[in-house]
Amino acid sequence: xxxxxxxxxxxxxxxxxxxxxxxxxxxxxxxxxxxxxxxxxxxxxxxxxxxxxxxxxxxxxxxxxxxxxxxxxxxxxxxxxxxxxxxxxxxxxxxxxxxxxxxxxxxxxxxxxxxxxxxxxxxxxxxxxxxxxxxxxxxxxxxxxxxxxxxxxxxxxxxxxxxxxxxxxxxxxxxxxxxxxxxxxxxxxxxxxxxxxxxxxxxxxxxxxxxxxxxxxxxxxxxxxxxxxxxxxxxxxx
Amino acid sequence: xxxxxxxxxxxxxxxxxxxxxxxxxxxxxxxxxxxxxxxxxxxxxxxxxxxxxxxxxxxxxxxxxxxxxxxxxxxxxxxxxxxxxxxxxxxxxxxxxxxxxxxxxxxxxxxxxxxxxxxxxxxxxxxxxxxxxxxxxxxxxxxxxxxxxxxxxxxxxxxxxxxxxxxxxxxxxxxxxxxxxxxxxxxxxxxxxxxxxxxxxxxxxxxxxxxxxxxxxxxxxxxxxxxxxxxxxxxxxx
Numbered sequence: 003x004x005x006x007x008x009x010x011x012x013x014x015x016x017x018x019x020x021x022x023x024x025x026x027x028x029x030x031x032x033x034x035x036x037x038x039x040x041x042x043x044x045x046x047x048x049x050x051x052x053x054x055x056x057x058x059x060x061x062x063x064x065x066x067x068x069x070x071x072x073x074x075x076x077x078x079x080x081x082x083x084x085x086x087x088x089x090x091x092x093x094x095x096x097x098x099x100x101x102x103x104x105x106x107x108x109x110x111x112x113x114x115x116x117x118x119x120x121x122x123x124x125x126x127x128x129x130x131x132x133x134x135x136x137x138x139x140x141x142x143x144x145x146x147x148x149x150x151x152x153x154x155x156x157x158x159x160x161x162x163x164x165x166x167x168x169x170x171x172x173x174x175x176x177x178x179x180x181x182x183x184x185x186x187x188x189x190x191x192x193x194x195x196x197x198x199x200x201x202x203x204x205x206x207x208x209x210x211x212x213x214x215x216x217x218x219x220x221x222x223x224x225x226x227x228x229x230x231x232x233x234x235x236x237x238x239x240x
Numbered sequence: 241x242x243x244x245x246x247x248x249x250x251x252x253x254x255x256x257x258x259x260x261x262x263x264x265x266x267x268x269x270x271x272x273x274x275x276x277x278x279x280x281x282x283x284x285x286x287x288x289x290x291x292x293x294x295x296x297x298x299x300x301x302x303x304x305x306x307x308x309x310x311x312x313x314x315x316x317x318x319x320x321x322x323x324x325x326x327x328x329x330x331x332x333x334x335x336x337x338x339x340x341x342x343x344x345x346x347x348x349x350x351x352x353x354x355x356x357x358x359x360x361x362x363x364x365x366x367x368x369x370x371x372x373x374x375x376x377x378x379x380x381x382x383x384x385x386x387x388x389x390x391x392x393x394x395x396x397x398x399x400x401x402x403x404x405x406x407x408x409x410x411x412x413x414x415x416x417x418x419x420x421x422x423x424x425x426x427x428x429x430x431x432x433x434x435x436x437x438x439x440x441x442x443x444x445x446x447x448x449x450x451x452x453x454x455x456x457x458x459x460x461x462x463x464x465x466x467x468x469x470x471x472x473x474x475x476x477x478x
Contacts, residue, residue, distance in 0.1 A: 053396070057336045060343045060389050072335050074342040081335065097310050097319065098295045104312040105298045111349060119357050120370045121377040132358045132370045139359040151298050158291070 005031040005082075006066035008046045013230035014182075014223075016075045016110065017063040022174040023079060025217040027086035033222070035062075076103040079171045088171045099165045102155065102172045106179065109148045113182065114231045116140050116238060126235060137238045141190055145183075149198050152176060156200040164204070169211075176201060177208035182232035187239045243269040243320075244304035246284045251468035252420075252461075254313045254348065255301040260412040261317060263455040265324035271460070273300075314341040317409045326409045337403045340393065340410045344417065347386045351420065352469045354378050354476060364473060375476045379428055383421075387436050390414055394438040402442070407449075414439060415446035420470035425477045 007024065009017030011033075024031045035042035049071070050059055059073030065081070072078055080100045083089025089099045119136040120129040155164050164172045180201060183191045195202050208214055217223055226232055245262065247255030249271075262269045273280035287309070288297055297311030303319070310316055318338045321327025327337045357374040358367040393402050402410045418439060421429045433440050446452055455461055464470055 055396075057332075057339070058389075058392070058396070059339075060386075070332055070335070072339060074339050077335060077339050077342060094295075094308055097308070097315060101295070101297075101310060101312050101315055104315060108349075111346075115353075120373050123377050123381065124373075129370070132367070135358050135362075139361050143361065148298075151296075154296070158293070158296070 003030070003067060005029060006034050007031050007063070008034050008049065008065070009063040011035040011042060012224065012227075014178075014226065014232075015063075015230045018178055018224075019075050019106075019171070019175045020063055020065070020078050020082070021222070022178060022214070022217075023082055023086060023088055023171045025222070026169065026171075026174055026211065026213055027082075027088055028213055029082075029086055076100060076107050079103055079175075083171055086171075088169065088174070090166050090170075095166060099170055099172050102152075102164060103175060105148070105151070106172070106175045109144075109179065110231055112140060112144050112148075113179075113186070116186075117233050117235060126233075130237075133235070133238060141187075141194070145194060146197070149179075149194070149201060153198040153201050156204060161200050161203075162207075169208075173204060173208055174214075177205050177214075180205040182226070185226040186232040186234050188234075189239045241268070241305060243267060244272050245269050245301065246272050246287065246303070247301040249273040249280060250462065250465075252416075252464065252470075253301075253468045254345075256416055256462075257313050257344075257409070257413045258301055258303070258316050258320070259460070260416060260452070260455075261320055261324060261326055261409045263460070264407065264409075264412055264449065264451055265320075265326055266451055267320075267324055314338060314345050317341055317413075321409055324409075326407065326412070328404050328408075333404060337408055337410050340390075340402060341413060343386070343389070344410070344413045347382075347417065348469055350378060350382050350386075351417075351424070354424075355471050355473060364471075368475075371473070371476060379425075379432075383432060384435070387417075387432075387439060391436040391439050394442060399438050399441075400445075407446075411442060411446055412452075415443050415452075418443040420464070423464040424470040424472050426472075427477045 005024065007020060009015065035046050046062060052058060057071055059071065061073065063075055063078065064071060064073035065078045067081070072081055080096065083096065083099060084091045089096055116137040117126055117133050118129065119132045126133060152164065159165070163169060164176060209218070243262065245258060247253065259271070273284050284300060290296060295309055297309065299311065301313055301316065302309060302311035303316045305319070310319055318334065321334065321337060322329045327334055354375040355364050355371050356367065357370045364371060390402065397403070401407060402414060447456070
């Protein structure tokens with residue numbers, strides 16, 4: 003099946019967790035809003051605003067798989083997981099991978115809110131003191147607790163994969179978490195990495211997989227920027 | 241099956257979405273941390289910290305169903321839904337209900353952050369200007385967009401239920417959203433309600449269901465308070 007993937011064309015954002023899964027599996031997909039000719043975003047908006055749609059998505063990313071249209075990053079991965087051989091097929095294993103992905107989704111919101119704690123409708127410069135304070139607590143409490151949790155999960159599962167005995171979409175998402183934290187907080191992350199050696203080793207293994215390596219050096223991988231979840235502000239990386 | 245439900249005993253919090261589903265279905269369950277004798281919370285912590293657990297939860301709420309231990313509010317409801325007759329049984333219907341629940345989860349985080357935008361480790365009084373600003377944008381942009389979305393979903397589905405032709409856990413969660421916004425923002429919510437008549441009507445119908453009515457007037461329903469997701473601050477309800 004050819005999947006139709008819908009997400010904002012200019013950023014990695016939440017859509018990147020799905021792009022990584024599609025790429026790692028060598029899936030047949032089209033990144034609709036990035037097609038040449040600027041017709042992608044209107045097509046995406048049309049699908050969201052369709053008054054007769056049975057299941058209208060609240061926001062991108064969403065996926066069209068045949069007649070099915072599904073949204074919410076973690077749900078899309080839950081759906082794709084077994085179909086792309088990136089998740090266990092039994093109910094308990096699928097639920098466990100999904101549970102980890104939902105915890106990653108919580109972490110992603112926390113990461114975004116370090117630079118925009120007060121409002122997404124204000125510039126960073128308009129919420130600087132709040133951003134500094136939120137970032138401080140994020141690195142003092144959240145990062146050790148959340149990345150420490152994934153380190154423990156990896157360790158309790160033998161160290162190589164977070165779920166089962168092979169690569170899953172959870173491993174790909176953890177790769178993206180490490181990648182993004184390195185971009186947004188290079189100094190802080192460098193100091194922190196020694197506390198989560200299994201997670202860092204997983205990141206390295208994922209980066210070396212042939213399909214992921216090819217994807218990361220292709221134009222399909224949108225570069226990090228000052229838009230989206232991960233943004234670099236020197237003063238937040240004290 | 242007797243379900244074991246684990247959540248903080250003093251607050252409604254995210255656990256309440258699950259309590260409502262268990263109660264509406266008349267399910268056989270024990271609210272472990274609320275058992276008499278103060279042994280409930282240590283039992284909950286023990287399960288979370290178990291170094292040999294195959295699937296350790298990151299945080300409450302979580303549910304024990306036989307040997308399965310699952311966490312994350314929306315995932316627990318996804319699991320319980322068809323088992324409690326509170327969700328469709330077919331894949332497309334289950335995914336649709338789950339997608340709506342994940343959007344409700346995003347809204348819940350937004351609601352919490354109105355009073356604690358900077359940090360959960362600071363008092364409200366230490367982040368008052370940020371809270372006022374965040375609340376202003378929350379009511380100006382988020383509430384109309386998110387509650388407007390659920391209003392549309394209800395309308396497109398015939399008005400009575402959000403999913404399919406009978407009560408689902410999504411309806412129960414939307415009841416709890418309205419209930420909580422009325423507690424935290426009585427004035428603002430009163431003004432807003434006329435914009436989402438279907439949602440308000442749904443709230444009324446859920447409140448009148450015999451099991452829900454009995455639950456709400458029982459001691460099992462923990463009252464709203466200044467802890468948890470919904471908190472009342474007069475200055476945020478301008």
